Every structure is written in C-alpha cells, then in structure tokens.
Amino acid sequence: MYTIGIDVGGTNLKAGLVNEAYEIVATSKMPLTWQSQEKLAEDLAFLAEDVIAQKGIGKEEVASVGIGFPGAVDRRRGSVIHTVNIPIREMPVAQMLQKWWDVPVFLGNDADCAALGEFYHYGSGDIESFILVTLGTGIGTGIIIHGHIWSGHNGCGGEGGHMVIVHDGDLCTCGRRGCWERYASASALIRQTRAAMETNRESAMWSMTGNNLECVSGRTAFQAMDAGDAAAKAVVDQYIRYLSDGLVNLINLLQPDVVCLGGGVSHEREENLLLPVRSRVREISYDRLMGVPSTTIITAKLGNDAGIIGAALLGR
C-alpha cells in the first residue's frame, strides 16, 4: 500500500506518493493561488490524483492522504483552525476531500509533519521523543512523543521558536520580546552578520558579498570564518551560543532522546555547526550534573521532502 502526503506552503502545494519504505515515488506540485476553500480542496484532490496517475496505480492502493498546513489544525475533526500566510479559517478539509477521496484524511501542522518524517527516517526504534528544530525564517520545533506529533490541547503547540531567551529583547512577529527565533533563526544569523559587517569595515565578509549587504546569506559568516576572518568567527560563536540556549531549554525541560537540526543553516560543515553546538550544549545542560546520558543531537536528512513524507505518515 501507498500513502499520499501533501505539503501546503505559502506559495506552493506539493504532493508525494510514499511507499512503505517511507520513500517518495512520485511527486506533483502547483502554485497556491488563493481563491476559496472549495478551490483549495479541489486542488488538493487533483494533486493526489496526479501522483497516483504518474505511478499508474488506482485509489484502492492508497491507504490514506495526509496534509500539512502552516498553522493550527484540529486533528480529531480533520479541520484547519487557522493558517498563517493563507486566509484559511475553520476549514473542514477531511470532510471536503471525501467528495473525491474515499480514504482516511489526516491533517497536521507543516513543521510537525517534517518532524514526523525525520523521526521515521532516523529509525523510530525505541525512541520515545524526538524534536526537529528547523532554522529558517523563524524557528520551528516539531515534537514527536511516543511516535505521535505533540501539538497540545489546542493544536498549536510546538512553537519553541517563541520561547523567550532574552528578557525584554528584540520585538518578535508574535508580539513578545526576545524570542529564540529572533536570535537563532537563519534570518537572525543574517541580521547578525550584517551588523558585524557594519562595525567591521575590514572584514572579509565585505569582499565575499561583493560589498553588498543584500547578498549576505546564512552561509556568509561561516565561509568568512573558514577563510580566517575574526569578525565572522565572533558572529558564528555568538550564534552558536544563542542556538544552544534554546536547545538546552528544550532539553532541560523534556530531555528528548533526539534533537534534530533542520533548515538551511543545518547544512553547514559539522566542524562549524553541529560539533560546536554539541559541545556547548554538553557544557550547560542539566543532565551533566546527574551523570546520565545526554540527548543525541543530529542534523536533518530529508530536506524539503520531510514535510511530504511526514504528512504521508500521519495515518501510521
């Protein structure tokens, strides 16, 4: 049997047909042009039909359809409550899809779906808890407990990016001050890199970006550090500390078996990111005082496919 996973993004809808080895065997994609909930349901149904058509299989070979949305969902009712970049409010998705698809339909938050995908890819085994921390525009934290997504009583848990780590710090999009994602997301790293360039006119980061602050990326400071630039190294060191602060908050609270770092920043060389993060976390996490094993910190492996694979696994 197959399952279908669909990732609803702010700009695209992406579907994948997933086999029992958690591999994507066919994909389909279309831009999201918001018209109405009815049109979105129709598009979702079409994408699901497209991936089975590509593989030449019938609907009877599909066990379930799972869909990840950027927002809060009510998994029991199969409804989307509220999404962030798309104006969906109280959309009974599972019920609407029954018009085309007479299979169970499961919903999840997109970051949570990605976590589920990475969790299965890691090899769930006897892992009780797994957190995917995605370093992107913000920070997403998808929490898997006993093999299931944890999203709290109201479907909108897992917003670890909105833990305050700097009391009265920078204003966040959520309205709080000092949220973790203001300091440790990819966007935060870019802001920190630009600020360091402004105060270090001699830094190699200027030549690396063609003297253009607009060309700064999440890689700039790492690359300049590799070239021996001291200002860049200071940016990276401070970024590792901010990142570790939030990671240790998660770890001290939940002591998950595994924390998995995802998003573009997580692709940095181990020596530049994963190893210093592990070292800093070990230095300050509570478990070191108790002489017990520490949380395993790894980097994500599925990339952009995690959300599709995780959505497809929602029914497992």
Place this chain on the structure above:
Amino acid sequence: MYTIGIDVGGTNLKAGLVNEAYEIVATSKMPLTWQSQEKLAEDLAFLAEDVIAQKGIGKEEVASVGIGFPGAVDRRRGSVIHTVNIPIREMPVAQMLQKWWDVPVFLGNDADCAALGEFYHYGSGDIESFILVTLGTGIGTGIIIHGHIWSGHNGCGGEGGHMVIVHDGDLCTCGRRGCWERYASASALIRQTRAAMETNRESAMWSMTGNNLECVSGRTAFQAMDAGDAAAKAVVDQYIRYLSDGLVNLINLLQPDVVCLGGGVSHEREENLLLPVRSRVREISYDRLMGVPSTTIITAKLGNDAGIIGAALLGR
C-alpha cells in the same frame, strides 16, 4: 485497596497511606540522617509499616509503594540514579525494599510526584497534559502527559526552572546564566524585594520587616503593595513579568491543558498573583494569534501533601 506514598526530602522522610479517593488516611515521618543506602531502605520500609499499623490494616491491603526522590530515577529498573541533596548514587530501591515489602515499588522524582498528585486532584478527566510549576527555592516543573510523568529518556526532564529567559543573566546553581528560577522562584522574589528596599529607603517594606532585610519573605512585596507602597508594586509587577515569561515559554512549546502554580508564592490572593499572571500570559502567548482556546492556569490545592499523594499514585 490502599497505596503508600513516601516523599524523600533533604531533611525528612514522610510517608502516607492513601485510599482510593486519593486521600491520606495515615502519616508517618522521620528525620533523614544519612548513613547508607541500606539504612535508608530500612527506614523507608519502616515508615511504610508504620502507616499501615496506625490504620490497623495488613500488607495484603496495600497495592503498591511509591517513593519520590529529589533527583533522577530510572523508573523501569526501580533505581535512583542520582539525588541532589543526599549522596544517593545508583541505588536499586525497588529491589532492596523487596526484603520487607513484597508489593510493586515505583519510583519518581519528587517534583514529578507532586505534579501527579495535583493532576489527579484536579480531576484528570480528558486532560492530556498538565504541568505543575512549583515556586520555591528554585522552580520545579512536573510534566504529566497522558496521565503519566514525563521525565525524558534519562529520567531528569522537567527541569523547566533551568530554561534561560535572560541571555547572559545571573549565574544559576546549575552553571547556566539567566535561568528562569533565578528570576521567578520565591528566592528570586525575596532577592528582588531586598534590592528594591535598598534603593527605596522610604518604602513601607522597611517598617513591615522591622528594618531587617533578614525578615524579608516572599510575602513582603505583596503585603506592602496592598498597603499602597509603590516600590513594592514595582517589584510585584516585574516578578509577574518574569514568571509569565517562563510560563509562556512552556505554553508556546507544549500548549498543556492546565498549568498549575504551586509553592508558597502561589498562596497569594488571586488579585495579586493568579489574575495578573493569567492576564499577562494571555497578552503574549502564541495561541492568541490563532484564535484557539488557551491553557487553563490554576493554583495548587494539595500543598505539601501533593508529593506523598503523587508518590502513592505512581502505580496507577
């Protein structure tokens, strides 16, 4: 049937016989004078025998014995891994007690046991998740998920007091800087009260404490605020903000059904603590952006009995 709960504190061992309505019907207590693991096991066995003797019942009416320790336990093996104020290391408590008690023996962390007690007292019903936040010398956070204590893969989770909320803030006993408990525990409130008195020599807090900083308690600022003292009100307002910062971190991450405030500070009048905390949390928690129900915030009801009752419930 009854169950027995024992709370192992830094200074005392306290046992209670608990009935099926989760009520303590007999208690026994002795000072903890550390000699050896053997002696501790013997004392625990004695206390358990003492509470059934008081009630005049036999061991056959006791379904299980549960014990809460101030540290990390391995619940599967029934062993204490490490405790904080007592030098217990790798003590196979369940096995040792079999010499006297041929019933199942369950272990838990003391703060987690208190959370379990408050959870059952609240009326577990269809509550999926419950967090007890105890404001004492430090801040303990006992997490109940699906009716069970969550202590992570290594038994030492639930250390929410050691979430950083002030990057590079005050040094904590755990070695990190800026932990929540450095700003929102009862001890922190006392420090903040004293600091405000030092800079406000005219404050009513001085006369209320007999001009003696040693007499400042967690109640001083609240009482002086009630008497109209502006410096005291500023202390309380800032304390509510620190407390809410950590509460919203927990809520944004886990969206538990219920957060329960315990410890001495939680006994303050609703108007002074619970209501302003609820209001501040509602102002900044992520769920408000999604139009979904919020976490219910309540105060603890069992006081010092929570640990005994929760330990007795470990086997349920």
